[in-house]
Amino acid sequence: MENKEQLYTVSIYTENNIGLLNRISAIFQRRHINIESINTSASEIEDVSRWTILVKMTEVQIKKIIGQIEKQVEVIKAFYHTEDETIYQESCLFKIKSDLLFEERQIQNIIKDSNARIVTVNKEYFVLEKSGRRSEVDLLYRELSAFGILQFNRSGRIAVTKDAMEITKMLAALNS
Amino acid sequence: MKEQTATQTAPSATTTERMSGAEAIIKCFLAEGVDTVFGYPGGAIMPLYDKFYGYQDQLKHILTRHEQGATHAAQGYARISNKVGVAIATSGPGATNLITGLADAMIDSTPLICVTGQVGSHLLGTDAFQETDIVGISTPVTKWNTQITKAADIPTVFAKAFYIAQSGRPGPVLIDITKDAQFEEFDFAYAKCNSIRSYVPVPETTQGSIEAAAKAINEAKKPLIVWGQGVVLGEAEEELLAVIEKGGIPAAWTILGASAVPTSHELNVGMVGMHGNYAPNLLTNECDVLIAIGMRFDDRVTGDLSRYAKQAKIIHFEIDPAEVSKNVHADIPVLGDSKKTLAALLPLLEEKTYPEWRQQFADLYQVELDKVINDDMNPKTEGLTMAEVIQQINKKSASKAAIVTDVGQHQMVACRYADFKQTRSNITSGGLGTMGFALPAAIGAKMAAPDRQVVAVIGDGGYQMTIQELGTIFQTKVPVKIVVLNNEYLGMVRQWQQLFFDKRYASTEMINPDFIKIAEGYNIKAKLVTDRKDLASAVEEMMKCDEAYFLEVRVEKEGNVFPMIPTGAAVSEIRLE
Numbered sequence: 001m002e003n004k005e006q007l008y009t010v011s012i013y014t015e016n017n018i019g020l021l022n023r024i025s026a027i028f029q030r031r032h033i034n035i036e037s038i039n040t041s042a043s044e045i046e047d048v049s050r051w052t053i054l055v056k057m058t059e060v061q062i063k064k065i066i067g068q069i070e071k072q073v074e075v076i077k078a079f080y081h082t083e084d085e086t087i088y089q090e091s092c093l094f095k096i097k098s099d100l101l102f103e104e105r106q107i108q109n110i111i112k113d114s115n116a117r118i119v120t121v122n123k124e125y126f127v128l129e130k131s132g133r134r135s136e137v138d139l140l141y142r143e144l145s146a147f148g149i150l151q152f153n154r155s156g157r158i159a160v161t162k163d164a165m166e167i168t169k170m171l172a173a174l175n176s
Numbered sequence: 177m178k179e180q181t182a183t184q185t186a187p188s189a190t191t192t193e194r195m196s197g198a199e200a201i202i203k204c205f206l207a208e209g210v211d212t213v214f215g216y217p218g219g220a221i222m223p224l225y226d227k228f229y230g231y232q233d234q235l236k237h238i239l240t241r242h243e244q245g246a247t248h249a250a251q252g253y254a255r256i257s258n259k260v261g262v263a264i265a266t267s268g269p270g271a272t273n274l275i276t277g278l279a280d281a282m283i284d285s286t287p288l289i290c291v292t293g294q295v296g297s298h299l300l301g302t303d304a305f306q307e308t309d310i311v312g313i314s315t316p317v318t319k320w321n322t323q324i325t326k327a328a329d330i331p332t333v334f335a336k337a338f339y340i341a342q343s344g345r346p347g348p349v350l351i352d353i354t355k356d357a358q359f360e361e362f363d364f365a366y367a368k369c370n371s372i373r374s375y376v377p378v379p380e381t382t383q384g385s386i387e388a389a390a391k392a393i394n395e396a397k398k399p400l401i402v403w404g405q406g407v408v409l410g411e412a413e414e415e416l417l418a419v420i421e422k423g424g425i426p427a428a429w430t431i432l433g434a435s436a437v438p439t440s441h442e443l444n445v446g447m448v449g450m451h452g453n454y455a456p457n458l459l460t461n462e463c464d465v466l467i468a469i470g471m472r473f474d475d476r477v478t479g480d481l482s483r484y485a486k487q488a489k490i491i492h493f494e495i496d497p498a499e500v501s502k503n504v505h506a507d508i509p510v511l512g513d514s515k516k517t518l519a520a521l522l523p524l525l526e527e528k529t530y531p532e533w534r535q536q537f538a539d540l541y542q543v544e545l546d547k548v549i550n551d552d553m554n555p556k557t558e559g560l561t562m563a564e565v566i567q568q569i570n571k572k573s574a575s576k577a578a579i580v581t582d583v584g585q586h587q588m589v590a591c592r593y594a595d596f597k598q599t600r601s602n603i604t605s606g607g608l609g610t611m612g613f614a615l616p617a618a619i620g621a622k623m624a625a626p627d628r629q630v631v632a633v634i635g636d637g638g639y640q641m642t643i644q645e646l647g648t649i650f651q652t653k654v655p656v657k658i659v660v661l662n663n664e665y666l667g668m669v670r671q672w673q674q675l676f677f678d679k680r681y682a683s684t685e686m687i688n689p690d691f692i693k694i695a696e697g698y699n700i701k702a703k704l705v706t707d708r709k710d711l712a713s714a715v716e717e718m719m720k721c722d723e724a725y726f727l728e729v730r731v732e733k734e735g736n737v738f739p740m741i742p743t744g745a746a747v748s749e750i751r752l753e
Contacts, residue, residue, distance in 0.1 A: 014374065019322065023315055067497055067498035075374055
């Protein structure tokens with residue numbers, strides 16, 4: 001088994017109950033593993049939450065962590081994937097002074113080249129939205145920071161896997 | 177809390193009855209067959225206590241002297257009876273005092289329900305008087321926990337809690353309930369829970385894994401079984417014995433597996449681990465197939481993992497998939513309930529005897545006998561040894577007593593030398609090693625099994641951690657026997673200081689009070705033994721007494737427990753002196 005640290009995307013399907021964030025995050029905390037990003041939202045299955053957690057560790061470690069996560073009463077199923085096995089995106093928002101949009105031609109080019117989207121514009125500021133890989137978001141941040149960014153916020157990773165996850169079938173069997 | 181997700185089967189009880197949340201909790205207990213609960217009242221749990229008053233003929237409440245005592249008593253109750261133990265506390269300090277017991281129950285897989293009162297729901301999060309976030313605090317030490325703020329949630333949550341606590345790998349569950357939810361009236365109906373969508377208590381067993389295990393065992397030249405508490409929790413003692421006898425396989429046990437197979441059985445080769453027996457530890461690194469059953473390769477069992485049974489093929493019978501290959505890689509994992517997996521294995525096993533392999537165990541036992549056991553059991557020194565006290569307990573109880581221990585030297589000696597004939601006779605704090613466990617746990621055990629002799633064997637240090645529970649014994653008149661092995665030291669720490677810290681006995685010597693006077697202060701019969709000639713008669717008097725009894729035995733001050741695997745050493749580096 002791979003004993004080299006790498007980024008893994010952890011997907012967890014859970015009941016939508018209070019307190020579970022505490023239980024899941026504690027599993028990483030106990031082993032002194034930093035969570036790079038975490039996202040939890042509704043999934044494709046009604047009443048089931050899907051978590052996407054990005055962590056850096058070895059495969060030996062991640063396998064054990066998955067076991068500990070699945071042990072939680074309210075966790076339905078947990079998976080881990082390598083970078084190659086997922087299609088993933090992050091989203092971010094930039095708040096920038098409106099003057100720059102009109103006075104700096106370069107900014108207009110950056111917006112166009114990066115496929116960023118203007119969410120809103122008013123007299124004081126405009127807001128840009130960009131979705132993409134972390135490297136794309138990072139690049140846009142570097143380019144815009146030269147002009148000054150009033151506010152910046154990015155989401156955790158969200159991901160879907162290239163291969164099917166047997167979760168829906170499994171839930172159907174459990175419910176039958 | 178959010179409404180529980182679809183977790184229960186169709187309600188079996190269709191009739192409803194209007195009552196308060198507090199009364200509903202009692203009805204839930206009764207529906208689950210609870211007859212005794214341990215606890216301590218306080219402001220936020222008063223509505224429930226008020227209702228206890230009206231149900232005294234159906235539900236016994238034992239007032240312990242500290243909430244930690246309530247959890248350990250509930251643990252003792254659960255461990256000896258295989259039923260769920262129940263502990264109750266109020267909010268704030270009452271709730272936080274449960275944490276040690278919860279942690280102990282979590283690591284030793286003890287089914288426990290702890291109910292804590294909570295401030296009124298309108299006060300939640302305001303740092304109100306005696307408010308603590310007990311759900312947050314107890315999360316790492318519970319199998320599941322939750323908070324109830326509406327009376328209507330009580331039946332569902334309690335049914336779920338009992339199911340979780342005792343199914344699969346058992347564990348503790350905490351339910352926090354606000355005071356207003358205890359007062360609130362609602363239409364009560366109860367349906368037991370027997371499935372939860374997201375929870376798979378027993379993983380599926382594959383026939384292939386059973387066949388692979390049988391093949392490996394049948395082909396082995398030097399097989400060794402190491403069983404743990406999973407056998408006891410799964411009530412698989414008979415199946416284990418059948419496998420051991422048909423396969424002719426030497427079998428050793430972890431501390432929590434003790435008593436599942438009689439100590440004197442010819443294939444029982446003793447305890448593994450830091451202070452276990454010489455032969456099974458040494459030969460762990462010589463066997464060719466290691467069959468682990470319901471045990472989790474604790475570091476106290478394995479010593480240095482990088483040198484643990486590296487030559488052996490490992491077969492792991494286990495109910496908790498997260499334990500498989502967690503510490504030791506399992507070549508053949510057999511998931512499932514040990515009662516069923518061992519029963520499925522049995523017909524595939526060939527009858528074998530392994531005379532040469534067993535002779536190796538016998539030879540090494542002789543070495544341990546000559547170098548350690550004889551001196552422990554029949555000492556030539558003036559000072560009394562802990563082992564000879566255990567030997568007398570064996571004799572005077574005809575080896576029928578359940579022995580409840582704390583943690584430390586006395587615990588290791590008791591487990592090494594107790595002659596267990598009956599399962600569930602060893603109640604000890606294994607994974608957490610909790611000082612203060614034994615006295616309250618013995619109270620709970622005796623209440624769950626009044627027909628059994630229950631003897632708490634405790635060190636002078638641990639005894640003083642929950643000594644206040646003598647008050648519970650005094651009030652309830654529970655006829656528990658207490659043996660304090662007093663060496664006026666925190667003995668195990670002192671032994672380590674002697675061996676690894678140049679005899680610098682930092683803060684391990686104890687100036688103890690007059691334990692006899694203290695026991696007598698609680699109206700408990702008491703006797704002190706300082707001389708070997710008085711030991712047998714004193715133990716006999718204690719065992720014959722039909723009341724609670726306290727026996728203090730002054731043992732040699734600097735006695736050590738051997739064999740010993742030093743921390744970081746391999747199991748085969750076990751020292752005899």
